Amino acid sequence: MLNFVACATKVQKTPPRSDYEGAVYGRPYVIRGVKYYPLQKVKEFEQYGLASWYGKEEHGKLTATGEKFNMYDLTAAHKTLPLGSMVLVKNLENGKELVVRINDRGPFIKGRIIDLSYKGAEELGFAGKGLAKVKIELLSENPNNYVYHGKSVDLDKGTFYIQVGSFKNYKNALRSKNNFDSAVIRKAFVNNDNFYRVWVGSFNSRKKAEDTLRTLSYKYPQAFIVAD
Incomplete structure (x- = not known):
């Protein structure tokens, strides 16, 4: 999470040399x-290392982009990648x-290369253990244009x-499901426990799902979109 510390450093370094194609660096910051x-x-951009995640303790706080952190969104923090860029995490x-989507700065712990939202860690299967070895690959600096292995991807x-x-x-899941005309269980x-998730839908585009989510959010503020 973004927590800039006004701490001076005696070593003034130029941007690190790298093999990243087309790399242009911005104004540095000190942590x-x-x-x-x-x-x-x-x-x-490609990088290997440890992924961690953050959730309730930062939920609702401002990120480096100025938006509020939502632990149920598919976002992440990275120390140097452009804010707003899309990254494939394996x-x-x-x-x-x-x-x-990168919307924050961090993690500032040695060996960790990306800090995922709780939702991201859950979908990648390591929310219970806290850390995982990952590979990250830049898809696009523009959130409206995704490129993977040279091919455009329509997410x-x-x-x-x-x-x-x-x-x-x-039974509780079934009662919730019965509140909707179209829903599945x-x-x-997760963590040695069975859970029954109630999914409303389906929708053939993310936009349609987002439109429905807005109508449900007043009654189900923790609802979020999932891709099958």
Whole structure:
């Protein structure tokens, strides 16, 4: 999470040399005596290391982009990647992949390269353990244009649902499901416990799911969109 510390550093360094194609650095910032040079532009970026996550303790606080952090959004913090850029994160321990948007700075702990939202960590399967070995790859600096391995990717296409609840008791999940004309129950196994998730939908575009989410948010403020 963004917590800039006004701490002086005796070592004044130029931006680090790198093999990143088209790298253009912005104004540096200092955290705990360490100077970081955020990238304004970069054509290709790939990195290996540890991913961590943050959730309730930062939920609702402002991020580096000025928006409020939502632990249920697919966002992440990175020390140098351009804010607003889209990144593919692969959990090297289980093979799961996820696309997130960089909207904050961090993590400022040695060895950690990205700090995911709780939702991101959950979908990548390491929310219970806290850390995971990952590979991150820049898809695009522009959130409206995604490129993966040289090919454009339309992330709006697919099948989407809105998760309105998650229950340990199946009867409670069924009661919630019956509140909707179109909903399904999906079983999940998390931290050695069974959960029954109620998904409303489906929707053939993310925009349609977002429109419905806005109508449900007043009654289900913790609801969020999931891709099947």
